[in-house]
Amino acid sequence: xxxxxxxxxxTELRTQLQKHAHRYYVLDDPIISDAEYDRLFRELxxxxxxxxxxxxxxxxxxxxxxxxxxxxxxxxxxxxxLSLDNIFAADELExxxxxxxxxxxxxxxxxxxxxxxxxxxxxxLIYEHGLLVEGSTRGNGLVxxxxxxxxxxxxxxxxxxxxxxxxxxxxxxxGEVFLPRRDFAxxxxxxxxxxxxxxxxxxxxxxxxxxxxxxxxxxxxxxxxFVYGVADxxxxxxxxxAELFPWLQQLGLPVNPLIRFCRSLSEAEEHxxxxxxxxxxxxxxxxxxxxxxxxxxxxxxxxxxxxxxxWAAAWKFPALEAEAVMSGVEYQVxxxxxxxxxxxxxxxxxxxxxxxxxxxHNQEEIRRKELKIGDxxxxxxxxxxxxxxVKPLIExxxxxxxxxxxxTDCPTCASALHRPEGEAVTRxxxxxxxxxxxxxxxxxxxxxxxxxxxxxxxxxxKLVEAGLIQDIPDIFSLQKESIAILDGWGEKSAEKLLQAVxxxxxxxxxxxxxxxxxxxVGETTAELLANHFxxxxxxxxxxxxxxxxxxxxxxxxxxxxxxxxxxxxNRELIARLIELGLSIxxxxxxxxxxxxxxxxxxxxxxxxxxLSRTEAEERVQQLGGEAASGISKKVTHLVAGEKAGxxxxxxxxxxxxxxxxxxxxxLIG
Ligand code: IVH
Numbered sequence: 001x002x003x004x005x006x007x008x009x010x011t012e013l014r015t016q017l018q019k020h021a022h023r024y025y026v027l028d029d030p031i032i033s034d035a036e037y038d039r040l041f042r043e044l045x046x047x048x049x050x051x052x053x054x055x056x057x058x059x060x061x062x063x064x065x066x067x068x069x070x071x072x073x074x075x076x077x078x079x080x081x082l083s084l085d086n087i088f089a090a091d092e093l094e095x096x097x098x099x100x101x102x103x104x105x106x107x108x109x110x111x112x113x114x115x116x117x118x119x120x121x122x123x124x125l126i127y128e129h130g131l132l133v134e135g136s137t138r139g140n141g142l143v144x145x146x147x148x149x150x151x152x153x154x155x156x157x158x159x160x161x162x163x164x165x166x167x168x169x170x171x172x173x174x175g176e177v178f179l180p181r182r183d184f185a186x187x188x189x190x191x192x193x194x195x196x197x198x199x200x201x202x203x204x205x206x207x208x209x210x211x212x213x214x215x216x217x218x219x220x221x222x223x224x225x226f227v228y229g230v231a232d233x234x235x236x237x238x239x240x241x242a243e244l245f246p247w248l249q250q251l252g253l254p255v256n257p258l259i260r261f262c263r264s265l266s267e268a269e270e271h272x273x274x275x276x277x278x279x280x281x282x283x284x285x286x287x288x289x290x291x292x293x294x295x296x297x298x299x300x301x302x303x304x305x306x307x308x309x310x311w312a313a314a315w316k317f318p319a320l321e322a323e324a325v326m327s328g329v330e331y332q333v334x335x336x337x338x339x340x341x342x343x344x345x346x347x348x349x350x351x352x353x354x355x356x357x358x359x360x361h362n363q364e365e366i367r368r369k370e371l372k373i374g375d376x377x378x379x380x381x382x383x384x385x386x387x388x389x390v391k392p393l394i395e396x397x398x399x400x401x402x403x404x405x406x407x408t409d410c411p412t413c414a415s416a417l418h419r420p421e422g423e424a425v426t427r428x429x430x431x432x433x434x435x436x437x438x439x440x441x442x443x444x445x446x447x448x449x450x451x452x453x454x455x456x457x458x459x460x461x462k463l464v465e466a467g468l469i470q471d472i473p474d475i476f477s478l479q480k481e482s483i484a485i486l487d488g489w490g491e492k493s494a495e496k497l498l499q500a501v502x503x504x505x506x507x508x509x510x511x512x513x514x515x516x517x518x519x520x521v522g523e524t525t526a527e528l529l530a531n532h533f534x535x536x537x538x539x540x541x542x543x544x545x546x547x548x549x550x551x552x553x554x555x556x557x558x559x560x561x562x563x564x565x566x567x568x569x570n571r572e573l574i575a576r577l578i579e580l581g582l583s584i585x586x587x588x589x590x591x592x593x594x595x596x597x598x599x600x601x602x603x604x605x606x607x608x609x610x611l612s613r614t615e616a617e618e619r620v621q622q623l624g625g626e627a628a629s630g631i632s633k634k635v636t637h638l639v640a641g642e643k644a645g646x647x648x649x650x651x652x653x654x655x656x657x658x659x660x661x662x663x664x665x666x667l668i669g
Contacts, residue, residue: 058159065215072145075136079231084314117288120178153219162252172231240295288316324348333435337427364424372401449515453500476580520557597625606641
């Protein structure tokens with residue numbers, strides 16, 4: 001291929017890859033298979049390798065992270081990045097509106113946006129003729145750090161905006177970079193395994209990831225981004241936020257689907273309650289809601305102080321931290337033998353939930369935090385993850401606190417515990433330790449494994465105690481009669497459980513690999529392995545060298561896999577499972593990740609003018625949401641078309657978010 005031909009092909013490849021990445025990461029609606037995407041990507045890499053002079057800054061290849069920097073340079077914000085004033089209660093909302101009205105003539109019609117307040121890091125992205133040329137942190141608001149190379153690795157930040165007729169020569173957008181909760185938990189799990197200090201929360205993890213001098217480290221962290229504004233709306237084809245957000249979405253920028261346009265502050269208040277309820281189910285942390293005047297001309301008239309705009313405010317959620325007395329420490333044995341210390345607390349209410357136990361992570365964390373039994377400690381609940389002890393409140397000490405003595409023997413099987421030199425995790429190495437076995441069964445049947453309905457931790461424990469299950473394969477030879485006679489069970493529930501077990505036999509390689517509980521092999525790694533090896537037999541025969549050639553598999557994971565499959569007991573376990581009818585189809589396709597409407601249930605009423613109800617429902621499903629057929633408390637959004645009737649009234653009564661057709665269209669982009 002000549003250089004000229006290569007240039008043409010590269011342009012084609014980049015346009016296609018950009019389009020497909022946008023469909024995948026932003027719209028969550030891919031139209032080609034992952035394998036096809038990989039093929040295009042490989043072709044691009046090969047061509048670029050031949051003609052390195054043809055590499056462009058917006059090439060998708062640039063997402064993998066460039067060369068490490070010696071230090072960050074400064075980035076000056078032409079328009080300062082301001083902060084937000086806080087509101088803590090509904091009545092302060094009235095004062096906020098009152099202050100705004102005083103600056104305008106009273107007849108002015110105000111519209112608002114109510115937006116999730118993302119708990120991440122504010123960044124500015126500068127696009128010149130659609131090309132991402134600079135990305136920076138907020139810094140002190142006037143001067144931040146240039147972290148362009150790191151921001152390029154964030155999958156849903158477009159390196160080039162989608163072409164539109166009204167694209168300005170220069171566009172500075174602002175938004176929040178964050179680490180999804182699940183990835184945060186996984187990152188900390190890996191760090192614990194590798195004896196690195198844990199991140200206190202997803203926000204710190206995102207900050208730490210963005211401030212890496214080596215962009216390859218950032219690239220390995222699955223950061224995400226939502227845009228929430230522009231530096232300067234002058235000259236844009238939008239008169240306010242209600243037009244800006246759909247426009248930014250058209251350019252390919254990810255807009256949070258939970259942004260709501262409101263005609264009154266009571267509507268905003270309703271959304272606040274809704275977000276507060278939803279907060280624990282979201283895959284990312286939000287710490288409140290931001291309320292903004294929508295219209296740009298009015299924003300301008302209302303103005304800003306040097307610190308914050310007067311036309312916006314952050315309404316924080318109540319804190320999820322509380323003080324509690326730590327009366328003792330318990331030690332749990334995990335499925336890999338890891339001994340996890342857990343703080344026993346005097347019950348304390350945090351954000352509406354009574355907390356009695358909190359994570360202490362490992363011996364090293366206890367030492368680092370200098371905790372003692374009897375301490376009053378700060379406990380933090382972050383969403384649905386286990387609450388954790390943040391630190392002791394030294395000023396509460398009486399002098400009677402006791403040192404925490406880590407056990408030397410397994411609390412369950414009494415075999416000597418082992419903590420390898422320089423590692424943080426202490427383990428019980430007895431593979432037959434009953435506690436480990438129980439945890440392995442719980443893991444296998446649970447949400448991270450085959451997800452067998454009716455076989456949650458409590459029921460596994462019961463069946464193990466009753467002697468019906470001794471190890472994982474026994475799940476598949478359970479007998480109805482033996483279950484039905486157990487306390488709290490009957491014919492019906494036994495029958496139901498067996499049906500669920502039967503159903504779980506049809507599984508996938510990803511699920512099975514994750515279910516086995518191999519060290520370092522969570523769902524993500526399992527998926528990588530399944531996609532690469534296609535079937536279990538090939539994976540079981542593979543070598544460390546071959547494993548290391550798989551993108552995303554490191555030395556520790558490779559070693560753990562080889563060790564696992566070399567173990568006779570494990571091989572027998574797998575053989576037994578297959579004998580008992582577990583069936584894994586070869587070659588599986590990556591399932592679509594959850595979409596932007598994940599967790600939302602839509603109900604349509606009345607007549608829509610732009611699309612049919614079926615089309616609307618299909619669109620919702622494509623974006624990860626669900627469509628309901630009737631009204632119930634489960635419904636999160638009611639879309640009201642022309643001539644909406646009783647459903648609308650009912651929805652308003654039970655506090656469901658109501659959207660008109662325009663708002664719905666904006667939500668689905
Ligand atoms: S608007 C001029 N919108 O909150 C308005 N900020 O406390 C400035 N944040 O530094 C920001 N979600 O990092 C805005 N939907 C949202 C936001 C948001 C999170 C953060 C942002 C900012 C901080 C201010």
